[in-house]
Structure formats: C-alpha cells, structure tokens
Amino acid sequence: MPANRFSLQSLIGSEAGPAFVFEGIAVSRAQFAQKVEQTAAWIAAQGIGKGDVVAVWLVNRVEWIALLFAAARCGAVVAAVNTRYRSAEVAHLLKLSGARLMIVETAFRSIDFAAILADVARDEVPALQKLAVVGADTIPAHWPCVRFDAFENSYPAAAPAESDVDLPVLLYTTSGTTKGPKLVAHSQRTLAAHAAVVAKALKLDPQRHSLLAMLPFCGTFGMTSLLGFIAAGATVHVLDAFEAAPAQKILSEQRITHSFGSDEMFRRILALTDAPRPFPHLEVCGFAAFQPGWRELAAEAEGRGLPLFGLYGSSEVQALFSIARPSDALADRIEGGGWPMSPEAKVRIRDTETGELAVQGISGEIEISAPSRFLGYYNNPDATRDAITADGFFRSGDIGRLRGDGAFVYETRAGDAMRLGGFLVAPGEIEDELKSCPGVADAQVVAVDLKGQARCVAFVIPADIPPQQEALTARLRERLAGYKIPARIYVVDAFPVTDSANGVKIQRARLRAMAMERIVAE
Template sequence: MVMKNHLYSLVETACQKFPRSIAFYEKGQAYTFSEFEEMCKRKVQWLSGKGVKEGDFIALWLVNGVEWLSWYFSLSRLGCTVVPINTRYGKKEIEDMMVKSSPKALIMQKEFRSKNFLNLLSSVERHAVESIDVIYCAGLNFSDSDELNEMVFFSDDSLSECCGESEVSSYAPVPNGSLTSILFSTSGTTSGPKLVMQSQSNLVTHANNCAKFYGLNKHGMTLLAVLPFCGAFGLNAVLAAFSGGAATVIIDALDGKEAALLMKKYKVTHLFGSDDMYRKIIDSCDEEKPFPDARFFGFGAFNSSFHEYAVNAWARGIPLFGLYGSSEVMAIFSAQDDSMTLKERIKGGGKPTAGDEAKIRIRDIATSNILPAGESGEIEIQSPTNFTGYLDNDEATRNALTEDGFFKTGDLGYIREDGSLVYESRMGDAIRLGGFLVNPSEIEDVIKKVPNVLDVCVVAIQYQEANVAIAFVKESQESEGLENQVIDACKLNLAPFKVPKYVFKVSEFPATSGPNGLKIQRGSLRNMAEAAVGN
C-alpha cells in the first residue's frame, strides 16, 4: 500500500500504474518509470551509506536532467530538504544560498558547457561551505585535485558500486509528508533572496491536481521541460507530468531551434514557460502551424506586453493560455481555459488547479477592504499548497500572511464574475498616474502598435512634483521621429495622464536571468529615467 502524502509516493504509484511507459526522454535516450525507480533506489542506498538522513539539508547543483530528478526523489525518500542551486549563479549567490541553508552534503557536476562548477566552488569562501561533510561530483576525475580545495569528493565510481536491487523501504521509514521537501529562492534585495519552504505533501497534492487540470493524465500526453528544475515553474510542471503518467522530454538549457525540433519529433502536447522562452521557440519556426500536436501551452508574462505576440501565436495554431503562480502558492497554480474569448484567454490568472479548495480574494490597497468582482487590488490566496514559511525568517513569514492565513502575493489583479482570476502586474510594477493606479501594459500595448517599435517598457517617475510615465523603446529598425510617433499614438488612444512625458530609445532592457527566464529590471529603468531628466 502506497502512502500518498510523501513525494516518493509519486514514483511508487507511477511504477504500479505504468511501469513500462516512458517517463523521460533525454538526449535521445528513453527511460521507463520502472527504470527511473531503479535509479532512485541506487541513490537512496548510496546516500544512506554516507550517513544522509531525515532532516538533513542537501544542496543539489546540477543542470536539468533525469539525474537531477532521481537525486531529488531519492533525497525526498530519506526525508531530506533539497537546496537547489541555480546553475547560472555566481560566487556571491552560491555563498548566500550555502550560508542560509547550511547543507550537510552537496551533489554537483563538474562542469556544463563553458562553465566549470568545480572551479567556481573552489573560489567560494570556506566559511560558506563548512557545514558540508559529503560532496558527490559527477564527471570528476582525480586529476582535478588542484580545484578540490582540501574537500573530500566522491565520484561516479562510488555511486556505481551500488547494485540498486535492494528495496528502498529497508533503508528508512516512510517520511512524513509535512517535512520540507525543497527551498525555492525568491527574488532578493541587498540582503539576498528569501528561501520558500514547500512540504512534500504540498508538492504531491499540487502535482496530482495539475495532472488532472491540464489533462496530463490522458493517454499520449508529452511535456517539454525547458525551465530549470531549481525553480517552482520548472519543477511543478515536470512533477505534474510524472503524476499523470505523461512522458517528459528534458533539455538541459534553452535553445529555441532545438526545443522546436524536439517538440515536433516527440509530438509534444504540453509546455509551460515564460514569454521570453516562447519567443525564442516560436521565432525559430517558419511553418505556418509548427506544432500540430499542441494541446496546452501555458505562459507567464514576466516582461513588457506579450498580448499581441500571443494573439499572433493563436493564429498559427499555438494554444497559449495565461497562467498564474509563485513559489509560495506553487507555479502553474491557475490557468485560463478555452471557454474564454481569445482576449481573456491570454491574460494571466484563471481558475485554480485545486478548484474550490483554493480561495482567492482581492484587497483594496488604500482602504484594506475586500473588493467585489471587477475591481483591482492586491491578490490574496489561501490554498492547500500554500508554503509553510520562509526559512529562518519568521518576521518575513508573518508579514506575508494575513491573520486568517491568506498569502499576500504582492500582485495586482481582480476577480471576474465567474470567480476566475485576472493578474495585472506586480504591485511594484504598477504605476500611479493622475491619482490612479495604472497597469503599465495598458500603455505598452498602444506603443507596440507603432511602426518600427520592437518592444517597450513603461515606468513612472516623479517629475516636477507629479508622477509621469516614461517609455523605453526598442526599435525593429532605425527610424526618424519615433519618439514623436509614440507620443502621438498615446495621445490618440489614452487619457492624457497616461501619455509618456519622455520616450527613450534603448538597444536592450536591463534584465536579470532567473529560473523562469529573463525579467526586466524596471527599477533600473526608473533610475535611468531619473538620471536622463535630471531628477
């Protein structure tokens, strides 16, 4: 009998239901669910032999792959908390994650493409890794001794000695589902990111809900996993596919052309990702209808207006649906459905995968009153998959929750009459103009229709004792008088207080790279605007 509140139950259940079905495709190799379970068993045996036990924090520093997932499930089977390290991190970010979590062990790979993780680890301040007793490094050979910095490493040979034939249950009791399974990193400030704790049972519940909601439990479904597993967006999607028995095609880093080819080869039906990711994949395709097997492609718009691009994608048979989610309530928490008009279908938000068990309400930012349908305010959520807190940060946890247990998302949105959610923007991205709270995408949508405008991002700054809009524009080709064309278009289509005071041309927007893709740094744009106008 499988106890279903711990993460490893997904593996046991999948092997009971469809042992010989394909769980993963990676680099042309297929892995069945039963083969994947054997990989996990071998790792559980190895970890147990190294003294890893329930309650330990273990850092996982690997690129997307079957290995990442098998280590993760194995560590969950032992009741460990996984600290996923983003492979794009630099020295300071790695030090911050290590200091905050104090992992007992580190599982890593030697390198990926041009980045040498072993060299990077050797540069990390010693105090940041002093908690680590065990390091496993895939691809390690002992000619790398100069980079080992006196730390003791285990290599592939050590792991291969485990036969993988023993029953997992002989190594440890079944873990309690309330144990923290993983720490997701939020966007940080100067103090570094907060670490979001999600329990094993939360992840299981969400995976099962998503499998049904998105149709990943139907025969013949295939997911393309693109986003890094170290983030909620990437991990939640692959766990949902695993729960539903769908095959997952894994790529270790996004290349638009490679992703498009794999989608055609494996008849991919489902894809989840950012607007930036979709642009790279779709723009690599010349065919009028490039993905005939597509069923549900969910997206989160993290940058400037994606509306027109999504409309054009639907015209090519690419079924893009707006999503909503976060590390605190889980990624792909909700989605729009095809009963909506196209205009509504491509807005962020939608109906929760948890159905009536999830409660969403909107709070007025000025009065703190709960708002009726159609009125914008801060989104608050209470659901079965709400996070259990921020690691070692009780104050931040208290500040993130209402007295009755709703998570204060920091996002702006409203509820439709049917109860579904519409996400508008981060509250920090919303701008106050003429005394009104304005979603910058409203202005960006108008500007994107101006000829030769490739992309735009609108921010607000204080100028001569009033808040004004400032537009930063990327050109598709160099053109004269573009600034005046942008302002004229806004004057024609928008209220006067929404018309940008200035329009600046840029070659690129300042952006940060995270597990969900690129995010424009609107704060940096505001600083640039203030400097340009002499504030």
C-alpha cells in the first residue's frame, strides 16, 4: 500500500463543494490546497525544516489547518497549544516540545495572548527563536516578531521534504498524574488513516452531509472530527470558538447533519430555542459527558430531534475511536464507549485487582490496540513504555466493561473509580440515584479514606429546599448495596470546575480534598 495514501495531503481531494466555511466565507478544496502551498513556502522562509517544531496557538481558523498540512509537507511538527492555557502551561509546552517558532493570535475576546506571553521568561524556553503574529505586525514580547503573511505575500516555493508518514507531525497535550501535561505524538499515517476510517464508519456522503465544527482544533476531539469530514469530501462549517447562539444559527440555516461536542454545548444550544424539533436535518451529535444531568439532557434532546450518540476517544488513540450505532437502544446509545470505528481495532478489559483479562460485564481498565494509536509521548520514553503493554495495547487509564456484542461501555476515569467493599464502583451509579431523590438538582460522588476504609462522600446541589442527609441516606439504602451508601452527604452551591479544550469538567480531586477537609473539621 503506497505510503502517500497516508499523507495529510491525500485527504484534501478534489470534490466540487467548499471544504470549509468560515464566518460565511467558503474556501474550496483548490483554494485550501493553494493556502497549504503558500504556508509551506512561508514556513521554509522562516528557516523551519524537517523535524523542527512549530507551536500553534490560534483559535479555529483556516491558518490553523493550513499550518498543519504545510508542516506535514515540510517535514515539520506542529505542537497544538490550548487557547485556554496561561503562562505556566504555555511555558511547559514550549520547553517540552522544543518549539523554535510559535504562531500566535494578538487577542481574542477576553484572551490577551501578549499578556500571557509576557509572563513567560525567555530563559524558560531557550529553543523558541521568534513569534509569528496573526492579524498584526507584532505584539509586545521577549522574542522577535514577524507577521504571518503567507496568504498575502509571495515566498519562494518550498521544496517538498522527503516524506516519511511515520514521523511525528502533530503533538497534542494530555493531562495526567505528572506535574505537567505530556505531549502525545501522532504521525501523518495515524491521523490520515483514522480520518479515512471515520469517514467510512459514519458513511459520510459529500453531497448530503456537513459538519458544524465547534470544538477547538487544538484538541483531538475537534481535530479528528475535522479531518474525518475533510477525508469524506464533506463541507465543514467552522466556529472560531464555541458560542451557543452562532452554533444554533448555523445548525438551523445550513442544514447541518453532524456535530460533536460536550453535553454542556448541546444543552446551551437547545436552551436557545423553544421549537419542538429545531434541527430537522441533524443525524448524529456525538457527545462527551462532562457534567451532571447528561442522561436527562439526552432524553430531552431525543424528544426534540437532536440525536445524541455516546462515543469514546483519547489523545492517544484519537477521538471518535468508537461511537454508538443508530440501531442501539437509547439507553445504550447515550453511554460512553460504543463500537470501534476501525475493523482492525481491539478492545479488552483488565481486572485492576487481579491483573487478568476480564470477561464480559466485569469492570476494569480499558486497553486498546488500533491503527489510530499514538507513536508515543514526545521526548518521554519512560512514560511511553509505561503506557503500552508488551503486546502493543494502550493502557487507557479509563474504566469500562465489554458489552458482549462487539461494543464496550466507558464508565469513568481510573482515578475517579471507587473500590468500595471490594468492588469497583463508578461514581455515576450513585450520583444518578441521588439525582432521583426529591430536592437534589445535581450530585457528585468521590471516594476517601475514612479510618483506613474506602468510603464514598457525596456533594449535592439542592433543587429548592436543601435535602437532609438522613432522608437521602434512607432512600439510597432502599436502592443500593450498603457499601455504596455515602458516609457523608454535603450540600453545596456549585461544584469546582476547570476548563479544558473539549469542555468544562468537574474537579474531582478538589472534591476529594473538600471532603477530607470537612470530615477533619467535624
């Protein structure tokens, strides 16, 4: 099989329709291919060549995509910088990646990129030589600045680098137990092959299907869905950053068939309209559940014609690794996990207590072998070795179970799973029961060490009159095994949250700390 089939360039194609629509302006595939050539020439003119790392700190715009495809053409590597990052996180990424050049926005909404960079000391990131600014000639910074003017001025054509589709081309950041994020390295082969698999598995038709891209390109969820639709030749309508009102407008007016996002994104979109079925053309809305109440949201969305599909992915195996099928019952369709998109992918579950492979229905750590698997953690061979089994499976750090029909269910992060009474318990099971109790709007459950024994503690947000712990405990005892009953139930106004590239997530580590603080205070 020729290697060039797995190049990013091979995804562009020659379909007649627009490749992208940015703020109502269409960019054809021919125009995009030209922008890639212009960007490759600009990159070469900056002295960037094979193996050099370029950090891209931009919101969703055509320059972002052109830079990735152009870097692949030149043999360079793109390090994706989350637009939510602040100075310490930016410095960590630049130092770890060894980026020589950073392409940066001047400012966007409330984000002052220059002010953030001002807090990054030059000696913290010795490899960084200069900044390239989008939308201005310069910004106040410790480094020399040039303008990113690839689309405006002509540069000598870049000689194509000797293509090696198995070298790193894109670095995602991923959180973990280490002090700073690790960099997940993907090649053109892993990206392009998975994009083609996504297009085929979703049965995308360039004449009929279109995508609303409302997730940031700096994360695998946004990038993978984007590349899948490029591979299919379908049109991608792009939001520079998510806002519910413009998303709702595009979904309504552009006959969008697919979109991917967090539960909170779809909740906000639905809240803007009272129409009973506001988006009649939508076929698939793949969602990641980050917030309490996602099952209730899915039921409401289903009744209003917004079909939510559970899915699974990670930076290491890419987003859209798996997704539910339309034939699944609603209760199964909205669960995380689903059916692997690649026929070559394999999923197995390892019992976290015995270390043995688990049978159907038993929860354990999800392990994955797939063509979409990452090359490794960039400049971190020890972490790479720890993450891959001897037979090539990725240890996901997620807890799930096999369904028995070829699909699997994602339950929780391994760090969030609770070993109670000798059994592995997903917090969501107890949270759902709490949310069914009168007076409870939302609930979160974490495990703590209480007198040498693992017990769970619940935090609830009241719906109206604060519920009493005794009443909640009595109800739970009727519904759950004794080891699942929270040792404490605390009423709070809100849960601690943090922003990520893909959505707002509950800070469960902070909840555990809050639980211990309150228990000690007692």
